[in-house]
Amino acid sequence: MFDLKDTGLSYKTATNLAIYPRNRIEDVNRFAKLYGVNIKKKFTWKVNPSWKGKNQPNTPFPIGPEGIIVKDAITTFIDLQGPVSKKLMKDMLPFCRSLEDREKVAAFTKLGDKSFDTEVVKKNLGVIDLFTVLPSLKLSTEFILQKFPTIMPRYYTIASSSLAHPTDLSMAISLDEWKLPNGTTRQGLVSAFLQDM
Amino acid sequence: MHILPWGMHEIEDFFEEDKPQVLPTINHTYDMNMRNYQAGSDIPIKSIKELRQQTD
Numbered sequence: 001m002f003d004l005k006d007t008g009l010s011y012k013t014a015t016n017l018a019i020y021p022r023n024r025i026e027d028v029n030r031f032a033k034l035y036g037v038n039i040k041k042k043f044t045w046k047v048n049p050s051w052k053g054k055n056q057p058n059t060p061f062p063i064g065p066e067g068i069i070v071k072d073a074i075t076t077f078i079d080l081q082g083p084v085s086k087k088l089m090k091d092m093l094p095f096c097r098s099l100e101d102r103e104k105v106a107a108f109t110k111l112g113d114k115s116f117d118t119e120v121v122k123k124n125l126g127v128i129d130l131f132t133v134l135p136s137l138k139l140s141t142e143f144i145l146q147k148f149p150t151i152m153p154r155y156y157t158i159a160s161s162s163l164a165h166p167t168d169l170s171m172a173i174s175l176d177e178w179k180l181p182n183g184t185t186r187q188g189l190v191s192a193f194l195q196d197m
Numbered sequence: 198m199h200i201l202p203w204g205m206h207e208i209e210d211f212f213e214e215d216k217p218q219v220l221p222t223i224n225h226t227y228d229m230n231m232r233n234y235q236a237g238s239d240i241p242i243k244s245i246k247e248l249r250q251q252t253d
Contacts, residue, residue, distance in 0.1 A: 003243035020237055046206040057202050062235060067208045091199050146201050153233055168243060197242055 021193035039071035082149030098136035
């Protein structure tokens with residue numbers, strides 16, 4: 001149950017509450033260690049002069065002129081459990097250090113090849129699990145922050161009565177939990193986020 | 198090598214473990230996802246009732 005008192009917010013029964021979850025700190029630390037990301041750096045975006053696109057796109061997520069620490073940026077904006085797309089896989093090819101991994105990526109992204117479905121999609125692997133299929137992968141922080149999926153809001157139907165409880169907003173949510181083929185247990189981003197609160 | 202539209206301008210290399218994160222004020226036009234994020238606010242949790250459901 002959320003407390004809306006003094007927040008200036010109101011709701012109506014059966015409308016949606018959007019939740020922006022954050023990654024667990026232990027997941028961010030593990031991810032940073034695996035990929036050698038310096039999470040202590042504070043940065044802002046600057047235009048890359050080598051980029052030759054027509055229109056400069058927006059930055060992948062908002063950063064004020066004061067900048068943001070990489071750890072906060074990953075925790076708040078990058079969906080570490082987010083899906084690995086074939087497009088992302090293809091973009092990662094230059095970051096594979098071993099020939100074996102390069103060949104794997106080439107096969108994953110080959111038209112008509114089923115290995116991407118069996119090795120990545122059906123195993124529920126997210127971007128945090130990439131090292132299990134591509135152990136030689138070494139990604140740059142710029143790449144991670146611009147190419148990895150960003151955290152999207154999840155919408156939940158509000159279960160409480162706005163007439164009976166105008167400042168108490170309730171919703172029912174179950175803890176989503178699943179096992180990866182390597183035995184690691186994963187929990188849903190939002191349900192784990194709420195469980196930790 | 199894939200060329201990215203943005204580079205990182207490093208301000209400093211530091212770390213303050215307990216520093217609270219401040220949401221930036223941005224005037225750019227973002228897609229719905231990030232616009233909603235900008236409009237979001239932290240709502241305190243009043244209570245949690247844990248229920249167990251037999252799923253098997």
